[in-house]
Amino acid sequence: MAVAASPGGAGASGWTWRPVARDALLARAFHSCTELRGQFYLVGGILAGGAREPSSDTVVFDPAAGQAVQVGVCGGLRRSHHDSVPVGGRWLCVVGGWDGSRRVATVAALDTDRGVWEAWTAAPGNCPPAGLSSHTCTRLSDRELRVAGREGGTRTQRRYGSIYTLRLDPSARTYCYKEEGCHTVSRSGHCAALLQTPGPHAGHQLLLFGGCDSGEPEVAGHWSHGKIKEEPPVAPRLVEQLGRLVSSGQGSQQGPRGLRHHSCSVVGPFAVLFGGETLTRARDTICNDLYIYDTRKSPSLWFHFPCADHGLKRVGHRTCLWNDQLYLVGGFGEDGRTASPQVCILDLFI
Numbered sequence: 001m002a003v004a005a006s007p008g009g010a011g012a013s014g015w016t017w018r019p020v021a022r023d024a025l026l027a028r029a030f031h032s033c034t035e036l037r038g039q040f041y042l043v044g045g046i047l048a049g050g051a052r053e054p055s056s057d058t059v060v061f062d063p064a065a066g067q068a069v070q071v072g073v074c075g076g077l078r079r080s081h082h083d084s085v086p087v088g089g090r091w092l093c094v095v096g097g098w099d100g101s102r103r104v105a106t107v108a109a110l111d112t113d114r115g116v117w118e119a120w121t122a123a124p125g126n127c128p129p130a131g132l133s134s135h136t137c138t139r140l141s142d143r144e145l146r147v148a149g150r151e152g153g154t155r156t157q158r159r160y161g162s163i164y165t166l167r168l169d170p171s172a173r174t175y176c177y178k179e180e181g182c183h184t185v186s187r188s189g190h191c192a193a194l195l196q197t198p199g200p201h202a203g204h205q206l207l208l209f210g211g212c213d214s215g216e217p218e219v220a221g222h223w224s225h226g227k228i229k230e231e232p233p234v235a236p237r238l239v240e241q242l243g244r245l246v247s248s249g250q251g252s253q254q255g256p257r258g259l260r261h262h263s264c265s266v267v268g269p270f271a272v273l274f275g276g277e278t279l280t281r282a283r284d285t286i287c288n289d290l291y292i293y294d295t296r297k298s299p300s301l302w303f304h305f306p307c308a309d310h311g312l313k314r315v316g317h318r319t320c321l322w323n324d325q326l327y328l329v330g331g332f333g334e335d336g337r338t339a340s341p342q343v344c345i346l347d348l349f350i
Contacts, residue, residue: 184218
């Protein structure tokens, strides 16, 4: 197993993804992977490079047991390039994506209590996007999500990115989109991170990374102190290890340019980005680099930790934080066509 050393760390510290499980059911890319009640729910995705038809299956991975099972749910959802969030500790809400024939902006929810997919209905006043894929959907509360990304297909999409507030009513099974007045750079295949702002009266901001040529993060929402009540997962050991890793590296205000279809997880004050596809090279476009965005001080700094192990190249994968560990699930490997059946954990050597 190759270990990536930090530049300037002279091999004193490093990281790798350590395999902890392997199952053909997990081999997919451009899926969603969402933690709900200590289980990872994998929905849809593309099973092999070049396939236009997304998978309609739902797989549950139990990280404690290291086992995956296919869920026999009624009315399977065919989706890829979508996003999903947990709601009410019960529903897995899937927003937008490609259904095999078009980009949709609808909301479907897996009721994990009943094992049934529900097509939620649009409430009066709903102003939906023209169609969403490779967008982001960030949970602000059980009733409010923030959707960011480019609308429509390649022929119809706007030259800028749109931001929508998506309000949910789980008891009525309804949703309602409202377009925000602000726009972003046109992005696709980006990631979003809801991070606390530094200072004594910390608020929150939603930052978008990648999905376009720029290396600059972009603010897609700002909330003052106390407005967002969400309790992020606690990961004290991983936060401490990431802090020690970045202290061995050299920070920069310039982030990765032209990165898309990478993964992103918020771990305390850090956004941890991995892999993806770079738009800056014509060949060897799939990456295996680890980027850490450190918000503890202003200005926030990027730390880049490259990797020599080509077996760790991933695109269209997901990362999930659970029980003080960061998990890597699925994605296509170096050839951009073969889906990884592995689940790995981020190991840091400091």
